[in-house]
Amino acid sequence: MPVVRIDTAPCRVIDKTLGPSLGSTVRARHVSSDIAAPLCNVAIGKIRQYAEHSADVQRRTFDRMVTGTRRRGANAIVYARFETSQISLKVEEGYGRPVRSN
Structure with a gap:
């Protein structure tokens, strides 16, 4: 399924727009990661757990x-x-416009 960030689907003709499409995720972080993060950031510059x-x-x-x-x-x-x-x-939210195209 093509997912594009522009208003049209390249090389396709949009037949019908089907309203908004949503996806969301909420996840808690771990307390141990929050405590260790500043130390990792100083030591190696990247917080692997957050990434x-x-x-x-x-x-x-x-x-x-x-x-x-x-x-x-x-x-x-x-x-x-x-x-x-x-x-x-x-919290991550994704949204877009689902379309039927040929």
Whole structure:
């Protein structure tokens, strides 16, 4: 399934727009990671636990958006966007416009 960040699907004609497609994931971080993070940042400059956690949350959000889009009978997503919020939780939201194209 093509997922693009622009308003059209390249080399395709959009037949029907099926409303918004959403995917969201909320995950708690581990307390031990929060305590060790400043030390890792000073020592090696990259906080591996945060990077892995972020990648996992983004992957799950994308998968949920695509699954919801397929259920609606669409075969592409245009204007896909992702937003991240980090307070004490990792919140990732993805949205786009599912379309049926040929």
